[in-house]
Amino acid sequence: MxxxxxxxxxxxxxxxxxxxxxxxxxxxxxxxxxxxxxxxxxxxxxxxxxxxxxxxxxxxxxxxxxxxxxxxxxxxxxxxxxxxxxxxxxxxxxxxxxxxxxxxxxxxxxxxxxxxxxxxxxxxxxxxxxxxxxxxxxxxxxxxLNDSLRLRTGIAYALGVHPRNVDAWMIGEHGEGQVPLYSRITVGGEPVVLTSEQRAAAEEYADNWYARHVALDSGRTSTWTxxxxxxxxxxxxxTDSGTVLPASVVLDGEYGVHGASLGVPVEVGRDGVRRVVEWDLTPGELHGMQQAAVRVEAAVDDMDDVSAAR
Missing domain, CATH: 3.40.50.720 (NAD(P)-binding Rossmann-like Domain)
Structure with missing residues (x-):
């Protein structure tokens, strides 16, 4: 147990x-x-x-x-x-x-x-x-995981399909530095390329979900999801299943990032992360990952500087 x-x-x-x-x-x-x-x-x-x-x-x-x-x-x-x-x-x-x-x-x-x-x-x-x-x-x-779920839901709304049929991944920073992998979208197992209008609709949903939710001032977060x-x-x-899921992991060269923790596809098992799964990304997606790493490291550096000054 x-x-x-x-x-x-x-x-x-x-x-x-x-x-x-x-x-x-x-x-x-x-x-x-x-x-x-x-x-x-x-x-x-x-x-x-x-x-x-x-x-x-x-x-x-x-x-x-x-x-x-x-x-x-x-x-x-x-x-x-x-x-x-x-x-x-x-x-x-x-x-x-x-x-x-x-x-x-x-x-x-x-x-x-x-x-x-x-x-x-x-x-x-x-x-x-x-x-x-x-x-x-x-x-x-x-x-x-919620970032990818929100992207899948936004794509589903844009395409008029059920979210369960959409497979799409959001990696990078959990927040402003998130990186949607539009190059890897499938619906019902088939690759799909979004039109500019569909992409804009999906981005509006995923990018603004947090701001819309916090603006409700309900005092609760994404409890059920x-x-x-x-x-x-x-x-x-x-279950030591080797399931691949999105999760934030400290990277050691994967996706060109060293020392910062970012959301990436990972294979998990009984001892935690078995491996980071490295997919081929577009130049824009890789750039987004590097920019996200800079944001995360800068935030931690600022916090360390404040602590050292006390």
Whole structure:
């Protein structure tokens, strides 16, 4: 049984990930950790009844930070509250403090599991954690699936088809530096080239989704999509399936990027990232990746400079 500890398990994304794991392939010991113990108890009371609908002997319980020490997967969804903003980057300093506190118990413990980063801005936080030198890149995975899902949905609207029939990938930065791979779109398994009007419609949907959602000032983030996507990613790790998914990974020369974490296609298994899958990209797509790396590294450098000056 795989032990999955969700830090931030009282929040919408953390609790959604736990709930979706109850129906995923594999069996899990799901441990919810948060600074709001009553909310954790509420989720556990609810989800343990849902176990009666499942076919696998999953367990779900509340826990403490010490539960991370022997976890197979530690999910980091803890973050400062969402507020009106123009970019996920505004959360970098505050969320880096939270991530650092959450990972501190693991640093000198001989931790051998996988850290799955959901906290934003995910690429900068991944780069920042990896620079600390104690967690190998293959055991550090950032969640970026939503970017590709939004691109697929935008393309589906533009073409008048169901999103499930669209295969399209968004790589690069989770944010302003995202790189849509228009050269690899298929619908129903067949390659498709979008017209300029169709591409504009798809871009309008994918590029502006975050701004439209934040402008609602609902106080919630992409709870259901991220929860389900996280469960699917953990499922791929648990079943050692070698499934290829988009995720943020610190790159070591792949796509011409060194040292920055960006969204790329990766093959995952029980020990985390088996390999980064390198596709042939157009010159424009490669340029977009390099520009995204510059943005991410600059953000982390600025944060390091501020910390050093204190």
């Amino acid at each position: 795989m032990k999955v500890v969700i830090i931030g398990g009282a929040g919408g994304i953390g609790s959604s990930a736990a709930f979706n794991l109850l129906s995923a392939q594999g069996t899990y010991e799901i441990v919810l950790v948060d600074t709001r113990p009553y909310m954790i108890t509420s989720h556990v009371m609810d989800q343990e009844n849902a176990l009666a609908l499942g076919a696998t002997p999953d367990t779900v319980r509340g826990g403490t930070p010490e539960d991370t020490l022997d976890a197979d997967v530690v999910v980091l969804s803890a973050a400062v509250p969402l507020r009106l903003n123009s970019s996920r980057s505004v959360f970098l300093a505050d969320n880096a403090s939270i991530v650092g506190q959450c990972l501190r118990p693991l640093k000198d413990s001989g931790f051998g599991g996988v850290v799955l980063m959901l906290t934003n801005p995910v690429d900068a936080l991944m780069t920042w954690v990896h620079r600390q030198g104690w967690l190998p890149r293959h055991r550090l995975i950032g969640y970026t 991220t929860g389900l996507g996280t469960a699917r990613l953990i499922e791929a790790v648990a």
